[in-house]
Amino acid sequence: MHPQPSEITPRALVENRRQAVQHLLLGAGALTAPSWATGQTQAPGKLTPLAHKPSQVPGAQALDKPSAYQDAAGYNNFYEFGTDKSDPAANAHTLKTTPWTVDIEGLVKKPGRWALEDLMALSAMEERIYRLRCVEGWSMVIPWVGFSLAELIRKVEPLGNAKFVEFVSLADPKTMPFVGSRMLQWPYTEGLRLDEALHPLTLLAFGMYGEVLPKQNGAPLRLVVPWKYGFKSAKSIVKIRFTEKQPATAWNQAAPQEYGFYSNVNPAVDHPRWSQATERRLGEDGLLAKRRKTLPFNGYEAQVAALYAGMDLKKYY
Ligand SMILES: Nc1nc2c(c(=O)[nH]1)N[C@H]1C(S)=C(S)[C@@H](COP(=O)(O)O)O[C@H]1N2
Ligand SMILES: [Mo]
DSSP states (O other): OOOOOOEEOOHHHHHHHHHHHHHHHHHHTSSSOOTTTTTSSOOTTOOOOOSSOOOOOTTHHHHTOOOOHHHHTTSOOOGGGOSSTTHHHHHGGGOOOSSOEEEEEESBSSOEEEEHHHHHTSSOOEEEEEEEEOTTSEEEEEEEEEEEHHHHHHHHOBOTTOOEEEEEEOOOTTTOTTTTSSSSOSSOEEEEEHHHHHSTTOEEEEEETTEEOOGGGTTTOEEEOTTBBGGGSOOSEEEEEEESSOOOOHHHHHOTTTOOSSOBOOTTSOBTTBOOSEEEETTOOSTTOOOEEOOGGGGTHHHHGGGGTTOOTTTOO
16 A cells, blocks of 8 residues: 555635634633734634645545544543543543643753643644554544644754653643553653654644544644654643653553554554554444554655664664
8 A cells, every 4th residue: 555645634625624723712712812812913723834745645635534523532542531442531521721831841942831822823723634543553534733843842942952852741630530540650741852843744733623622632732743653642731841861751661562762653563462564443343344554654654754764663663
């Protein structure tokens, strides 16, 4: 199978959704008026093309029909709210997403605390249809809304010795019932190499399907790193830290022999307990439903393989 790159939604579709996004984002900001709503900065929703244009593969759009909203918002991994796929949708209503701040720490010229509204106003929002593949063997296709994390990184000006970026999720035992559990170390943390974090495909997402993120999907902001297994995409982020050393990550700490730092989607490297060669697309259920072949880098090989030139991806899994 030919690797399918990410596709940017055709402009007509984006323009349609743009208004919905603007409407909902304005609604979400009703409690604390965002700076762009009070006229200081531009409203989100204006679409700018990706700095790095992915090549189009005929048919990719049809193959990548977005998953049903109900599947994307009803079948989740968000261990702070339980380990069953249905737990986050049932339990995440207690998460309080306003007010929300994100701390920028570590090796940057401009550390500091950002209000969510100011972060959202930092750059024009785009809709991007990305596949997300869980290490457990299921995948889905979601029209995310956000902008490249690189926009924020450039704004805070990493120092020369910054080599990695650590992402820290909220860990609030009052609103997240399973944060006391011994499944993982809390807070949930993830990390990327700085060049991975700067890659234009790496999305800082605030919405999906033209709406603000449902809480179970990581509201009010999360990462989407489409060429890596789903767990690299940290949810409900409260801290972004720039470091010289490779940060510890929640799943790597919990089971280092099963989950490495890189975790690039790789059909040739099996999980110690199961194959990674195929996947089940959410919504394609039933006895006769065929599993899909998992693609190297989840199909984004053309865009990201250069980041790993010369690396042994069996060793650095
Ligand atoms: N904070 C936090 N982020 C997280 C997780 C989690 O348990 N906690 N699970 C990860 C895993 S394993 C996956 S597959 C994706 C799932 O995202 P989704 O529920 O939006 O599909 O979120 C990732 N981000
Ligand atoms: Mo996952």
